[in-house]
Amino acid sequence: MTNAEYYDFGGVLVEFKQEQLKQYSLIMEEWAPKEASIAIAVGDQYIYYLARGHGLHIKEGQKFQTNSIADLVLRKGCRTEAVLVDTFSQAPYFGIGYPIEINGEKAALVVILPPHHSVPLTAPYKFLTGKQEDEWKPIPIEKVSHIESLQKKTWFYANKEPYKTSIPLKDLQLRLPDSFLRIHRSYIVNISFIDRIVRDFSSNLLVQLLDGTELPVSQSYMADVRSALGF
Numbered sequence: 407m408t409n410a411e412y413y414d415f416g417g418v419l420v421e422f423k424q425e426q427l428k429q430y431s432l433i434m435e436e437w438a439p440k441e442a443s444i445a446i447a448v449g450d451q452y453i454y455y456l457a458r459g460h461g462l463h464i465k466e467g468q469k470f471q472t473n474s475i476a477d478l479v480l481r482k483g484c485r486t487e488a489v490l491v492d493t494f495s496q497a498p499y500f501g502i503g504y505p506i507e508i509n510g511e512k513a514a515l516v517v518i519l520p521p522h523h524s525v526p527l528t529a530p531y532k533f534l535t536g537k538q539e540d541e542w543k544p545i546p547i548e549k550v551s552h553i554e555s556l557q558k559k560t561w562f563y564a565n566k567e568p569y570k571t572s573i574p575l576k577d578l579q580l581r582l583p584d585s586f587l588r589i590h591r592s593y594i595v596n597i598s599f600i601d602r603i604v605r606d607f608s609s610n611l612l613v614q615l616l617d618g619t620e621l622p623v624s625q626s627y628m629a630d631v632r633s634a635l636g637f
Contacts, residue, residue: 427446427453427454427508438517438519439459439519440458440459441458441459441519441520442458442459442517442518442519443455443456443457443458443459443462443464443517443518444456444458444515444516444517444518445464445476445515445516445518446506446508446513446514446515446516447470447476447479447480447513447514447516448508448511448512448513448514449511450469450470451467451468451469451470452464452465452466452467452468452469452470452476453466453467453513454466462492462499462518463492463626471493473490474490474501475487475488475490475501475502475503475514475516475518476503476514476516478503479503479504479505479514479516480505480512480513480514483505483512484505485502485503485504485505486501486502486503487500487501487502487503488500488501489521491576497576497588497626498521498576498579498580499518499519499520499521500518500519500520500521501516501517501518501519502516502517502519503515503516503517504516521580529581530547530581530582530583530584531547531578531581531582531583532546532547533545533546533547534547534550534562534569534571534573534578535571536561536562536564536568536569536570536571537569537570537571538567538568538569538570543569545562545564545569547582547583548585548596548598549564549565550562550563550564550596551563551564551566551595551596551599551615551616551617551619552593552594552595552596552599552615552619552621553575553578553586553593553594553595554592554593555574555575555591555592555593556592560572560573560574560575560578563619566617566619575592575594578594579594582594585597585598587630587631587634587635588627588630589613589621589622589623589624589627589630589631590621590622590623590624590627591624591626593621593622595613595615595621597634597635599615599616599617600613600614600615600616600635601614601615601616602614603623603631603635603637606622610622610623611623611628611631613631
C-alpha cells in the first residue's frame with residue numbers, strides 16, 4: 407500500500423492515508439492479543455488488514471460479507487461481538503467490532519480472534535450421541551474416527567458405522583479433544599486413527615485412516631495439518 411489509497415464509494419473517490427489507518431491498528435495492538443488480526447472497513451469493503459496469528463482470508467479492497475462483524479457494526483453503528491464462521495475456510499472465529507469515523511466516512515474497526523477468547527472454557531466431549539434409524543447411541547469420543555458435514559447434516563463414524571448428530575461441525579470443533587484435527591471444511595479426523603498421509607494424482611494431500619477411509623486435506627487447512635502432525 408502506498409502513502410494513500412483511493413476507494414470508489416458510489417462514484418466518489420475517497421482518500422485514506424496509510425499512516426492514518428496504521429494509527430488505529432497500533433492503538434488496537436496495545437491491548438489485543440498477539441494472535442489477533444485487525445481490519446478496517448468502510449462502505450462495503452475492507453481498506454486495511456493486518457494479519458497476525460489468527461486471521462481470515464481478507465484483502466484490502468475486498469467486499470465484506472453480509473452479517474460479518476464489519477457489516478453488523480456499519481449497519482447498527484455500535485460495538486458488536488460474535489462468534490462467526492469464515493465462509494471460505496468454515497473455521498470459527500471471534501470478532502469484536504467498533505464504529506469509528508475516517509475522513510467523515512463511517513467505518514468499522516474489527517479485531518479477529520480465535521473462538522476460545524469468547525466461548526467459556528467447557529470440558530471436551532467425552533462421548534457423542536448419534537442416531538441410527540430410530541435409535542440413539544452414546545459413543546465414547548476416543549472411538550470416533552472422523553466427523554463429516556454432508557448435505558447440511560453432521561455425521562460421525564465409529565467402527566465404520568455412521569451416526570447422525572444434530573450438532574454442527576463448527577460447534578463440535580470447539581469442544582473436541584486435542585486429538586481431533588480439522589483437515590477440510592467438511593472433515594475433522596481423530597489423529598489416533600490416521601494410518602498415513604499420501605498424495606493423490608494431483609499432488610493434493612490425502613489422509614488415510616486405519617479402516618481404509620481416505621479424506622482430502624484442503625489447501626486452507628494444509629498449514630494446520632502440517633504443523634499439528636510435524637511434517
